Amino acid sequence: KARQLFNRIGVRNTTMDDLARELGISKKTLYKEIDNKADLVKFCVQYDLQQDENTINAISQNTENAIEELVLIAAHISKELQIYHPSILKDITKFYPECWQLIENHKNTFIQKNISDNIKKGIKQGLYRKDLNIDIVTLLHLHLSFFPLQYDGKGYPISEIYFEVMRYNLYAIATPKGIEQFEQLIKKIKL
Numbered sequence: 001k002a003r004q005l006f007n008r009i010g011v012r013n014t015t016m017d018d019l020a021r022e023l024g025i026s027k028k029t030l031y032k033e034i035d036n037k038a039d040l041v042k043f044c045v046q047y048d049l050q051q052d053e054n055t056i057n058a059i060s061q062n063t064e065n066a067i068e069e070l071v072l073i074a075a076h077i078s079k080e081l082q083i084y085h086p087s088i089l090k091d092i093t094k095f096y097p098e099c100w101q102l103i104e105n106h107k108n109t110f111i112q113k114n115i116s117d118n119i120k121k122g123i124k125q126g127l128y129r130k131d132l133n134i135d136i137v138t139l140l141h142l143h144l145s146f147f148p149l150q151y152d153g154k155g156y157p158i159s160e161i162y163f164e165v166m167r168y169n170l171y172a173i174a175t176p177k178g179i180e181q182f183e184q185l186i187k188k189i190k191l
Contacts, residue, residue: 003044007083011041011091038096045092045099049106052080056114066122067174067181073114074166075189078159081148086158089149107146115141119173127178141169 001022005014016037020027034040055076063069093100116138122128148161170182 002040003048006041006044006088007085010085010087012087012095016040038098041092041096042099042102045096045102049102052106053110056110060114060117065181066118066125066127067170067178068185069118069121070166070170071182071185071189074163077145078162081159081162082157084158107142111145112138112142115145122173122178127175127181128173129175132173137173144169 002014002019005018005022009018014037016027016030016034019040020030023030034043056073059072059076060069063072089103092103116134119128119132119134119137119141123130123132123134144165145162147165148158151158151161167182171179174182
């Protein structure tokens with residue numbers, strides 16, 4: 001319920017009173033389970049990061065093709081971005097720095113390794129260019145992937161911005177064979 005409220009009205013705007021009301025319990029009962037809002041936010045962030053890892057690992061393990069893996073992960077992330085309230089990351093960054101650090105650690109370890117592994121796989125499969133500096137391209141892809149979360153939108157849905165960043169990244173690194181597979185997959189998956 002807390003995650004639903006955070007996604008609907010934002011972290012800062014969600015009060016423990018709101019959560020107790022949504023759960024149909026008293027605030028006193030809620031505080032028997034959760035010490036404070038900061039602990040609740042941390043629990044939700046940890047839960048979301050673990051779910052994200054599980055989903056991405058499953059996609060990576062069940063796809064042989066680097067382009068298909070990239071597109072399926074992008075579809076997963078795009079779906080997640082559609083439910084987030086625009087202020088969630090700003091709220092977490094400003095009011096819950098410990099939680100923001102969890103997100104940064106996730107980004108700089110799990111996500112970075114996933115991107116690097118995908119690039120290596122794509123090069124071996126002839127889908128990505130062989131002349132890529134894997135470390136630099138990984139960092140570029142990593143930071144560009146987080147750009148939509150920090151962008152104010154200016155009328156564009158965050159999922160659309162994410163898709164354009166992903167397409168931009170892919171066209172920069174793919175071979176003609178990789179681009180052809182990408183274009184076929186995005187029609188099939190309808191990103």
